[in-house]
Structure formats: structure tokens, C-alpha cells
Amino acid sequence: MTTYHFRSDADVKDTLRQFIIRSINLPELADDDDLFESGLVTSLFAIQLMTFIEKTYGIEVDSDDLDIDNFRSLNSASAFVLKKSTANAS
């Protein structure tokens, strides 16, 4: 598992953006674009994104983290990764 110990909001957003754009081939993705608006992604995308976050950042998403606001946009997903990383490190 790849674990990045030093990360910034910009780095995380860039990595997540690349994954999302590769998955759904968007020409561009703004930081506050809603990923779960109807028709944008498949029903499996939510769990694919979660799997990517876990594998890339070495964090475990548990049932307490099940909040759509943690994954709704690049802004929220990046904030979630940084929050979990900080919690793991402390």
C-alpha cells in the first residue's frame, strides 16, 4: 500500500482529480463540482472513490466516516483525507 506522509490540500486534490477525470473522463473538474449529481457516475463510483482514497493514502474509511459530505466534491474529499491523515498521525 502506498502511503504519503507529507501531503497538502493541493497535492491531494490533484491526485483525486486525476483519478476522477480518468474514471469518468471529464474535460475538467472544479473543486466544488458535485460528483454525485444524477447521471454523472455509476452506482459503483462512490465505493471506487473510497477504495482509491484508502489505497492511495493508507487510511481506512469506517462506518463513522459514512457521510456523503466527505466525498461529494474535490474540496470535501480532500478535507476528509487530510482530517483522517491527521487523526492517524496523532
Place this chain on the structure above:
Amino acid sequence: MSRYLPHWLDDVHRTRYAEFQDFVRSNVEPFAADWEREQALPQMALLQIAATGYLGASLPREHGGRAWDIVTFGLLNEAFGRGSPSLTSVITVQAMAAMAILRWGTKEQKSTWLPRLSNGKLIAAFALTEPNAGSALHSLTTTYTRDSLGDYLRLNGVKRWITCAQIAGIFLVFGKLDERPIACIVPRDAPGLTIEPIRELMGFRAAGLATLTFRDVAVPLSNMVGKPGFGLSHVAPIGLHFGRISTACHALGMLRGCVEDSADHAARRKVGDQQVGQFGMIRTLLARMATDLHAATLLCLQACRSADDGATDAFEDALAAKYFTSRAAVRAASDAVQTRGAAGCHESSAASRYYTNAKITEIIEGTTQIHEELLGKMIMARSGMIPNPRRAGQ
């Protein structure tokens, strides 16, 4: 599968696979036809498989499981799939419920249920399908409502075609709470739950399918797995993912059975003074089946390995493996009957059993058409065919 095992499988995988095949040859295949005829798995078969620890194959040791990787889980399902569709179904649904609880359950839920699922003292069933919501999962009409006492939910609804429901001690039941999908663990002895066996299926006849009716069943809030709103987006996909891997490998076992049975017949049976295998038309059928087996083996093991790696593509790989292998098993079963001729139409032939059971692997854990829809949508999405997103809050 053995002829087509890829080079990267290590000795541990190969040794365990040989152990699974030995178990199936001794304890499963000689009796499987009787189980299907009697439409029930005997207690002895369930005790035997429980004693091996196979029902907790991929659960961690801390929960009493064998902690085997998913490749080994796939090999287990392949070996059992060759022998008995119904007993393999127990492995399938046990994994579906257990892996969903392992992924999203609370510490208490895991410590309460997983050890007993691992040692087979308890069988679980995955209660998702409804009379009017098979493939259309978002049409679930089963409801949970908050009980005035506060610590309970009230469950009402009907679930149909639930595999292993006749023998299960707990059910992972999907429904909606305030229109938000949830999943809860419901014990078999919960007052208000009735279980009506479904008999006379064309295949999987001993897999204990049943209709479940819930009338004001009290479910402790502490039995909720995950959170409201995530039952279909996060809990069900984990179960279905392992269900698809299991079913793909199950179909692979049937496919291998078709190849082996047909090749054996072609080598031994004579028509006039010629072996059946000397006819080009039979060799064509064998070539088709064996090539499908080869391709399906690689797809199934790739799906298992992706799951082991936690790969983002794991879900798509499982869909592709199940989609291809279940259809290949149906084709092979048809060709196996054709190879045998009239003898293949009799219940006593393995080919006839593969023929009636293979089709069911195209239905369970998502129909072929649902797999096409999902895989097609994934391909479309990568091609940029999905509308642009709206801004959050708009």
C-alpha cells in the same frame, strides 16, 4: 481449472486448491445429485464444511476466520462449483453477509456475529431482492420505521428468492428508513418473521431459497450495519462484490466440469468403430469450451487478485469475470449435453446438472443484463459520454 492455472499462483495456492478438490471429490460430488433431488442440504454436509473452516475462508483470524486471500477464496469456490451448486451457494452468501459486516459493522457486531459465521455455527443470508425490486434496487419497498421506544426499528416488507434463507440463522435485510437505504442484521427467531420455502426450482434446488415476510419485526438500532443512506451505495456493493467473485468462480467450476466430462466421454465412447472424439464436430465443441475455460480462468483470478490488492478496478474486474464466466458456463453446459447426446439429457449425467444450474449463475448477484448495463456505463464514462457535473449546491 488446473490445466490453466497461471504461473503466478504460488505453491500455497496450488496446495490449497488440491485440498479443496480432494474434499469435493470425497464429500460433495458423490452426494450432490441426491441433495438436488431431495431439495435440501443434509445437516452432515453443513457440519463437514463448517469443520473445515471454509465458511470463514477470508475472514481475519481475530474473528475466527482462515484469513485466506481472495485468490484462495476463488479457488475454493471453483472447486466446490464443480461439485455442488447448492453447497457452493452457502459459501457465496456466507461471504456476502460476513464481508459486508466485516467492512461496515461496529466492533460489537463483528465480535458478536463473525466468529460464529467463521466456524459455521451460524449461516447467514443476504436479503436484498424483493418481489418487485430484483434488479431495480432503488425500488425497495421494505421499510424500517422508528419505534416509539427509541432503541428499536420496526421492519415491514417481503423479500423473495433469498438463497439459504431456509437454513440461515441471521439475515442482512435491506430496506429504507425515512426513504434512506439501510441494512440491518435480523435474527431468524425475531417475532413477526415468517419464512416460506421456495421449491421446484430448475437448479440450485438444495440451496434453501425462501420468501421472507416481515410484519412489525422489532430490530435493535444496534443491528444497523453502516449508516442510513448508505445501504445501497456502500453496504450492498461489498456483499455483491464478493457474491460476484464467488459466483464467477462457481461458474468456472461448472465450466471445468463440462470440459472434463465432455473430454472424458469423447475419449471413451465409441460410435461404430470410432471414438466420439475423432469426429471434427465434437472437437469443435471441445475447443470452444476449453478456450472459454482458459479465458474465464484468467478473468476470475484477475478479479480475485484485484480484490486482494484493494485495486480501484476490483469492482469492474469482478463484474467482467462474472459476466463472461456465467455466460461461458451456459454455452459449455449446452455443448456438454450435445456431446453426450441422449445420455446427457438424463438427470443422472453431470452434463444435465450443469445445464440446469449454469443458467442460474447468469441470474444471481445481478443478471447478465445488469452487468452489461454497469460495464457499458463504466466504458461510456471513461469515454466522456456522461453529462458534465453541476456545481455543488446548485
